[in-house]
Amino acid sequence: MKITGIETFLVAPRWLFLKVSTDEGVSGWGEPVVEGRAETVRAAVHELADLVVGQDPLRIEDHWQVLRRGGFYRGGPVLSSALSGYDHALWDIAGKVRGVPVHELLGGPVRDRVRVYSWVGGDRPVDVHEAVSARVEAGFTAVKMNVSGEMNAIATPREADAVLARARQAREALGPDRDLAIDFHGRVSPAMARRLVRMLEEVQPMFVEEPVVPEVQGDVLASVVSASTVPIATGERLYSRWDFKPVLDAGVAVVQPDPSHAGGISELRRIAALAEVYGASLAPHCPLGPISLAASLQVAFVTPNFLIQEQSAGMHYHGGVEPEYLVDASVFRFTDGFVGRPTGPGLGIEVDEAVVRRAAEVGHAWRSPVWRHEDGGFAEW
Known part of the structure; x- marks a missing residue:
């Protein structure tokens, strides 16, 4: 069996599919997609095609190594996301050839x-x-939410x-249940993260996610972790096991790699x-489409330290429209x-x-929104 070609499909609301x-x-x-940079990842996918076309698709680990390490410049969101899409597709083929689901x-x-x-x-x-009440009515036992819009570096007591x-x-x-x-x-x-996580202890969150930007690691992240009893989660903007070691060293309780960004099924x-090894749980980041969710679930079913799965049904990024790209979405x-x-075989x-x-x-x-503070300065979205 040989890989004969690849195709990519840019589809609403903000996704990119690979065949x-x-x-x-x-x-x-x-x-394979980076939200807001889909066209850039698409170019990377096609750029990497020379490394896989004509090759045996069942050599999944070898392809993973070549796609990650075959260029002098490696990693980062774009290349890691392109690699992720290939990894999904190769595991899908392997499962279909053998007639079993990937897990x-x-x-x-x-x-x-x-x-x-649910979001x-x-x-x-x-x-x-x-x-939240609507999600409870729908049967969900857990929800996730943002608790603020723009936040000043030192927020007022009112904020x-x-x-x-x-x-x-x-x-x-x-x-309570x-x-x-x-x-x-x-x-x-x-500074505000340390203050807020202590304030939030009374509502007993399952976790507080990405309290600071991913560039802030080491002792600073560790200080947020140790500021309260609230479990800290992070990882949607980390792209490999090497990226995750420092945050695990800092003491985070939950890691959140994204199956479309962090090297696919293999690296998750x-x-x-x-x-x-650190006693931390896995809660994959997955606000994307059905292929990404399917890949994430294959990992969830085989991971002993799995905690909970994100999914995008009803998410605000859809603009009220739920696209259907599966023959049978009942899965x-x-x-x-x-x-x-x-x-079902492959990704199921x-x-x-x-x-x-x-x-397509x-x-x-x-595109990701660009936010500004009251004084006109850039604000993290």
Whole structure:
């Protein structure tokens, strides 16, 4: 079997899909994308095609090594995301050739279903109690939310109190038997992060995510971790096991590699194993499309230290429209806050190629928002 070609599809709302074809008619799908830089990743995917076309798709680890290390300049969000898409697609092909889901090739499941959470509140959270209550009604047992918009380096007492008030609203709607995850989205300075995580202890978050930007690691991140009893999570903007070691050394409780950014299924497995050495849990970042979610779930089912799975249904980035790119989306049916184990071969999904091709004729030009403070200076989104 040989890889004969690759195709990429830019599809709404902000996704990029990859199809890897072979001479035996078996194809695999991946989702290589950086949100807001989809065209750049697309160029990288095609640039890397010379390294895989004509090769045996079943040599997955060898391809991973060559795609990561085959250039003098390595890593970073763009190249790692391009690699991730290829890794998804090659595992998809391997499962289809053998007639089993990817998690069977990775050692078999360690659980029967995977817990998922739902996003609420949007970028600038409003109507928190109502939004959380709706997710509870839908059967979810955990939600995640931002608790602020722009945040000054040293916030006023009113701004800090507003963060706590939103978290209290969410906790009230959830009650004591469900979980609340809080995302700082890197908007908060280390000084304010230390203050806010202590304030938030009363609502007992499952974790506080990305309290500071990923550039801030080492002793500074460790100071945030040690400032309170709230578990700290991070990792959506880290791209390899080498990136994760310093944050694990700092004491984070939860790692959040993204299957579309951090080297795909192969590297997520290794990051999870590294986290296990530190007693940390895996909660993959996944606000993207169905291929990325399918890849993430294959890892979730074989990872002993897995905690919970992010998914993008109903997410504010969709603009109220839920695109359907699968022949049968019931594989992602959420029941009582869980999703069942996929049993189909490969990634366990069937991409509706005709729908994808039509959507790609329109494409998208999604960009990350650029925020500013009241004085006109740049603000972290």
